[in-house]
Amino acid sequence: MQHDQKYTGQDFKVVGTRPNRPDGIDKVTGRARYGADMSAPGQLVGLMLRSPHAHAKIVKIDTSRAEKLAGVKAVLTSADLPDLTNGNAGDYATLENCMARDRALYDGHAVAAVAAIDKSTAKKALKLIKVTYEKLPHVTDVDEALKKGAPQIQPACDGNLGGRYEFGHGDIEAGLKEADVVIEKSFKTGQTHQGYIEPHACLATVGPDGSGELWVTTQGHFTYRNVCATLLGMDIAKLKVTSSEIGGGFGGKTHVWIEPVALALARKANRPVKMVMSREEVFKGSGPTCASSMDVKIGAKKDGTITSAFIECRYSDGAFPGIWGMLGGMTAWACYDLKNCKSVGVDVLVNRPKVAAYRAPSAPMMAFGVESTMDMLAKELDMDPVQLRLKNVAREGTQSSYGPVYGPIGIEPTLEAVRDHPHMKAPLGKNQGRGMACGFWFNIGGQTCSDLNIGVDGTVNLTVGTIDVGGARASLSLIAAEELGISYDDVKTTIGDTNSLGHNDTTEGSRGTFSSGMATIFAAREAIEVMKGRAAQMWGIPVEAVSWENGHAVATGAEHGNLPPLSLKEIAAESPKTGGPIAGHHEVTADGSGVSFASHIVDVEVDPETGRTQVLRYTVVQDAGKAIHPDYVEGQFQGGAAQGIGWALNEEYIYGEDGCLQNAGFLDYRIPVCSDLPFIDTKILEIPNPNHPYGIRGVGETSIVPPLAAIGNAVSNAVGVRLNQVPMSPPRILKALEDA
Amino acid sequence: MRYESPTTAKAAVDLLSKEKGKAYVLAGGTDLLVRLRMDMIEPDLMVDIKNIPAMNEIKKTPSGGFKIGAAVSGAKLGANKALKKAWPGVVEATNLIGSDQIQGRCTMVGNLCNASPAADSVPAMIAAGAKANIVGKKRRTVPVEDIVTGPGKTSLAKGELIEAITLPKKAPKSGDAYLRFIPRTEMDIAVVGAAVSLTLKKGVVEKARVALGAVAATPLLVKEAADAIIGTKLDDEALEALGAACSAACKPIDDKRGTVEYRVKVAGVLAQRAAKIAYERAGGK
Amino acid sequence: MSGVHVTTTVNGDPVEFVCPADESLLDVLRDRLGLTGAKEGCGTGDCGACSITLDGQLVCSCLVLGAEAEGKKITTVEGMADGENLHPLQRQFIDNAALQCGICTPGFLIAAKALLDKNPDPSVEEIRYALAGNLCRCTGYDKIVRAVQAAAKDLQKQNRK
Incomplete structure (x- = not known):
């Protein structure tokens, strides 16, 4: 059945309210089961041996002593895994990253694994594995890696160039000629980690018949299933993946790390294998985001009209090429309506972990360069920074810098809201500064499949395949209740395992509520069609004479109008006699996810003697399309802003001269603590997405895009010196002050 | 094990x-x-050692000082009003270690014997003139500044352990303070720490001890810094000299927590700020 | 490795276990006693996800040996509700949407309870500093602090009755 996904502007009864989440009680009582909370009878403990070198040839791995240790049930090296060197490049990189073959490419790269009866035996076994390394020259800095003669990381790449992507339109050189003012500046950002509190964890079982099960913390259990099965040569249908509750992901749980290894160990030992990363392993052996280095050049007329906009940003992808430069390149100028613009995203290989997605991946770096330079331009033109942005703002009909022509979008309304916000008018004290910045993220749709089943008492099971990372079950229950015209409490939403639904893409790209929301609406509408048929049967009238209003079947037309409406509960109660269970189902490749924009305001105070920055006040304004459950929309805004604050001020991977990571723990990888932050005010704007029945846009990622630049602008305003590197750690701020 | x-x-x-x-x-x-x-x-x-009753006690000494058992947690220390009134700098320094969770367990003696150059309580103890009571083959008492000999190394012999820390009787018109610099508001290891303890006579600094943390291989007792403020009313000139003496005494390293340049500068800044607090606590104006 | 035999009390129940001398209390709770409410986020006392109380004192169970639990009284998140009645903090965390992924929630609840037990009317700043040993990466702490404020009010009302 075809459904119209166009926005209809309907009035909502339950959507937009703030009921309690269905998984709340489990999560406040300790009952909720996360990745490491599951056990199986006879399970083994799996541990990984990791390279202590930034770059080294693996000459030999001798596992014989480990294999002989009592209690060791399996030892695994790349020799036990398929050699995909000449196969699909993506599969090769994924597997090679999970277990190094000829060379260890970064500090923490896995080289072997064991499964043993307990943790201490497994630890002992790791110590008995003798790896002979031949150290190779390494490079960890993104700009150094591009220089001639830098150590080459992947033989298939040109130098360490992983890819180069250009976007834009017009003629930037011609635009510069029209400019009255030109601002040129270079910027750098440190490498950060998603910092989810739950380490990667899984429990794997594979029998000699090739059937397996995987319990795992993931943002996409269908993707994990497909990837693991492909890498290990298993049939997709024979690997059942069940997603645990997920203790944070932010993009970092979209890729496999230990999971194929756990499955391979389980297969070899023919016993369940549980693997749980330590925090050190999470930092060294999962997928942080890129460090970056960029050059920006903006030309403008005296009235603020931007005539030319250029940025090149080089992203450190780690030891394997990604598409991070492409993503960044697409986002760079997305907030603005520009005649001449160009953005270049460059992917660079370095001896660091293989980068994974981190909330609006690659966009915060570009925004740091663009939005910092915008503020410099405003200063040069003696213009209000918000006015400068409004002067050049993208609107419906604007040709975006990355290709599409925009439909209705929210950047101008967020800027107007910022301009008019009381925060912008609040007085500032000594050593304090205010900054603002804008941000953009695409959002995606993708493959989704949902099931809706109505019980005989009229309560509803909604089964979806997109992981709930922060309240999605509440939002989807609201949508099902809205559509069916029933109470929120009558809907129970569950995340199905891979055997219970068709494929669902990973929860990434802020797609969960958009795409599963759409599939839920249409599954509910399918169920309504069924219920109309059942009502017709109960009444003995043609189905054409039945309509659905407010959770009831209503008989229409003069000859049936006196029939009292039948509620969903009444129809459900009769279902065993009218044709059996009532269900709705929908699968879709959801399209038209609707882009998202935000503008942030921040006040900081900088201690001029120590260079320490305190965030005093923070306001997020973002377009949500439609906030289904406003609490969790606000939560996304606040969480993204907090991560951005950490990135701006303190978080970064610190590498020593030996190319080894020096701060692989929460002690020295300093994410914001409770006392670091103020309350984070939010303002939700709702500019409906025309391509969703409820107007939903993704809301999860955009909030991390503006903070780096907003705080950079605030700090620069507080101290009177432009900061062009994040994190703006106290030593960097003090140095900038001294150099000024 | x-x-x-x-x-x-x-x-x-x-x-x-x-x-x-x-x-x-x-x-x-x-x-x-x-x-x-x-x-x-x-x-x-x-x-x-937590099941040794004496090591869990905070006792007044006969001479009017305090004896703090080696197993006394930061939380227990912070709850002792008399101690906090006499040696606020020492108590605050110890209470800066980690979170409330860590405070439930961590001890001053542990902080000392861990022998990190960045230990928060150690500069405060040194400035306060604290002594370590060591038990072993025989008992001995040594100044706290003689315990740490290098990162992770102490002067304790095999079979020796510190039983308690003794703080002297608080002199009239005296005050102590400890400040550290960390990038966040909590949970970090000190990038620089500075402790000042001083005694006033008619508003003039008569005695002083200044100690620094995280700026050398061991916590430092900086005599030149103390000399810079003795005999002054902690005027701007004295503070300037104090800062300069502290910066000059630093022998730091570049590491993931801070640069040499940064530590040298901030050591002076923190010592000045700590001195002002100590001066005020001593009743100076 | 010879095991240590430990007799202790967990959430009011008498418990005995044998564990290796170097095993953390967190591992004992999770792997031997089946109490997986306390989580391991770091294993080094930096995240607070494993928070419990030991004789009423808030601690990170990853930094306590199982052997040290001998004769002690342990409280974990599993012991927070009174039968089917949630503790006001648990209720307010749900009502205020103070959790997204929820992995840090048990630790926050235990730490917040420890705070309110000794300071029934904390200021925002006191709440923020008392919870600084508990990392949350989802919420920016905003709704957590509000939930603790609301629970403090509930408890004050409860205690006046």
Whole structure:
């Protein structure tokens, strides 16, 4: 059945309210089961041996002593895994990253694994594995890696160039000629980690018949299933993946790390294998985001009209090429309506972990360069920074810098809201500064499949395949209740395992509520069609004479109008006699996810003697399309802003001269603590997405895009010196002050 | 590894001195158990001293000072009003270590014996003139500044452990203070720490001790810094000289927490700020 | 490795276990006693996800040896509700949407309870500093602090009755 996904502007009864989440009680009582909370009878403990070198040839791995240790049930090296060197490049990189073959490419790269009866035996076994390394020259800095003669990381790449992507339109050189003012500046950002509190964890079982099960913390259990099965040569249908509750992901749980290894160990030992990363392993052996280095050049007329906009940003992808430069390149100028613009995203290989997605991946770096330079331009033109942005703002009909022509979008309304916000008018004290910045993220749709089943008492099971990372079950229950015209409490939403639904893409790209929301609406509408048929049967009238209003079947037309409406509960109660269970189902490749924009305001105070920055006040304004459950929309805004604050001020991977990571723990990888932050005010704007029945846009990622630049602008305003590197750690701020 | 939980100091000393393998004293465990967990140590024996009653006490000494048992947690220290009134700098420094969770376990003696250059309580203890009461084959008492000999190294012999820290009687018109610099508001290791203890006579600094943390291989007692403020009313000139003396005494390293340049500068800044607080606490205006 | 035999009390129940001398109390709770409410986020006392109380004192169970639990009284998140009645903090965390992924929630609840037990009317700043040993990466702490404020009010009302 075809459904119209166009926005209809309907009035909502339950959507937009703030009921309690269905998984709340489990999560406040300790009952909720996360990745490491599951056990199986006879399970083994799996541990990984990791390279202590930034770059080294693996000459030999001798596992014989480990294999002989009592209690060791399996030892695994790349020799036990398929050699995909000449196969699909993506599969090769994924597997090679999970277990190094000829060379260890970064500090923490896995080289072997064991499964043993307990943790201490497994630890002992790791110590008995003798790896002979031949150290190779390494490079960890993104700009150094591009220089001639830098150590080459992947033989298939040109130098360490992983890819180069250009976007834009017009003629930037011609635009510069029209400019009255030109601002040129270079910027750098440190490498950060998603910092989810739950380490990667899984429990794997594979029998000699090739059937397996995987319990795992993931943002996409269908993707994990497909990837693991492909890498290990298993049939997709024979690997059942069940997603645990997920203790944070932010993009970092979209890729496999230990999971194929756990499955391979389980297969070899023919016993369940549980693997749980330590925090050190999470930092060294999962997928942080890129460090970056960029050059920006903006030309403008005296009235603020931007005539030319250029940025090149080089992203450190780690030891394997990604598409991070492409993503960044697409986002760079997305907030603005520009005649001449160009953005270049460059992917660079370095001896660091293989980068994974981190909330609006690659966009915060570009925004740091663009939005910092915008503020410099405003200063040069003696213009209000918000006015400068409004002067050049993208609107419906604007040709975006990355290709599409925009439909209705929210950047101008967020800027107007910022301009008019009381925060912008609040007085500032000594050593304090205010900054603002804008941000953009695409959002995606993708493959989704949902099931809706109505019980005989009229309560509803909604089964979806997109992981709930922060309240999605509440939002989807609201949508099902809205559509069916029933109470929120009558809907129970569950995340199905891979055997219970068709494929669902990973929860990434802020797609969960958009795409599963759409599939839920249409599954509910399918169920309504069924219920109309059942009502017709109960009444003995043609189905054409039945309509659905407010959770009831209503008989229409003069000859049936006196029939009292039948509620969903009444129809459900009769279902065993009218044709059996009532269900709705929908699968879709959801399209038209609707882009998202935000503008942030921040006040900081900088201690001029120590260079320490305190965030005093923070306001997020973002377009949500439609906030289904406003609490969790606000939560996304606040969480993204907090991560951005950490990135701006303190978080970064610190590498020593030996190319080894020096701060692989929460002690020295300093994410914001409770006392670091103020309350984070939010303002939700709702500019409906025309391509969703409820107007939903993704809301999860955009909030991390503006903070780096907003705080950079605030700090620069507080101290009177432009900061062009994040994190703006106290030593960097003090140095900038001294150099000024 | 064996775990022992003796109930007397003598039994603890016996266990430690007789152990042929690697033996460690377990007080709060907030450093030791991290090292165990990170495989940085492989103990054969861990001697838990928390079940030794005397080591859990804070007692007034006959001379009017305080004796703080080695197993007294930061939380317990912070709850002792008399101690906090007499030596606010020492108590605040100890209470700066880690979170409330860490405070429930961590101890001053553990902080000292862990021998990190960045330990928060140690500069404060040094400035206060604290002494360590050591038990072993025989008892001995040494100034706290003589305990740490290098990163992770102490002057304690095998079979010795610190039973308690003794703080002297607080002099009239005296005050102490400790400040540290960390990038966040909590949970970090000090990038620089500065402690000042001083006594006034008619508004003039008569005696002073200044100690710095995280700016050298061991916590430093900086005599030149004390000299810079003795005989002054802590005017701007004296503060300037104090800052300069502290910066000059620094022998820091570049590491993940801060640069040499940064530590040298901020050591002076923090010492000045700590001195002002100590001066005010001593009743100076 | 010879095991240590430990007799202790967990959430009011008498418990006995044998564990290796170097095993953390967190591992004992999770792997031997089946109490997986306390989580391991770091294993080094930096995240607070494993928070419990030991004789009423808030601690990170990853930095306590199982052997040290001898004769102690342990409380974990599993012992927070009174039968089917949630503790006001648990209720307010749900009502205020103070959790997204929820992995840090048990630790926050235990730490917040420890705070309110000794300071029934904390200021925002006191709440923020008392919870600084508990990392949350999802919420920016905003709704957590509000939930603790609301629970403090509930408890004050409860205690006046």
